[in-house]
């Protein structure tokens with residue numbers, strides 16, 4: 196008789212632990228407006244990542260194709276794993292002076308740990324973290340990018 200009672204008790208315990216385990220699931224079944232999960236990739240067009248998300252390093256350009264990068268190389272120096280290469284060039288200004296400026300800001304996304312150190316170190320705010328997170332490619336060379344766009348130049352007012 197004792198073992199039969201223990202058997203019944205164990206059944207009730209099992210049902211109880213199952214209900215406790217399903218509590219959160221059950222709550223969301225009856226309150227669908229509180230769902231926090233997204234239907235990805237169906238929502239790809241409308242999906243907005245949270246503000247602090249780090250998807251990749253990007254260099255914003257304005258409507259005049261101008262950026263804020265002086266080519267100083269501080270981001271390159273601060274990157275712990277060599278994901279950034281700054282190639283600068285020498286140009287002659289209208290007043291005949293020579294000055295260095297950015298030629299190519301090369302970014303190796305495939306090596307980047309998204310640590311954000313380069314963004315924090317940039318004195319002009321020329322680079323930021325982008326929201327893109329789908330980076331799968333067939334050829335890994337596509338993960339090496341030039342962040343300054345072709346034909347772009349530095350914004351007036353940025354101290355070089």
Ligand code: SF4
Nearest residue numbers: 274307308310311313
């Ligand atoms: S986020 Fe970090 S690892 Fe990536 S390029 Fe910047 S400093 Fe380097």
Ligand code: SF4
Nearest residue numbers: 264265267268270317
């Ligand atoms: S992105 Fe910023 S830190 Fe890097 S070279 Fe340009 S101005 Fe300098």
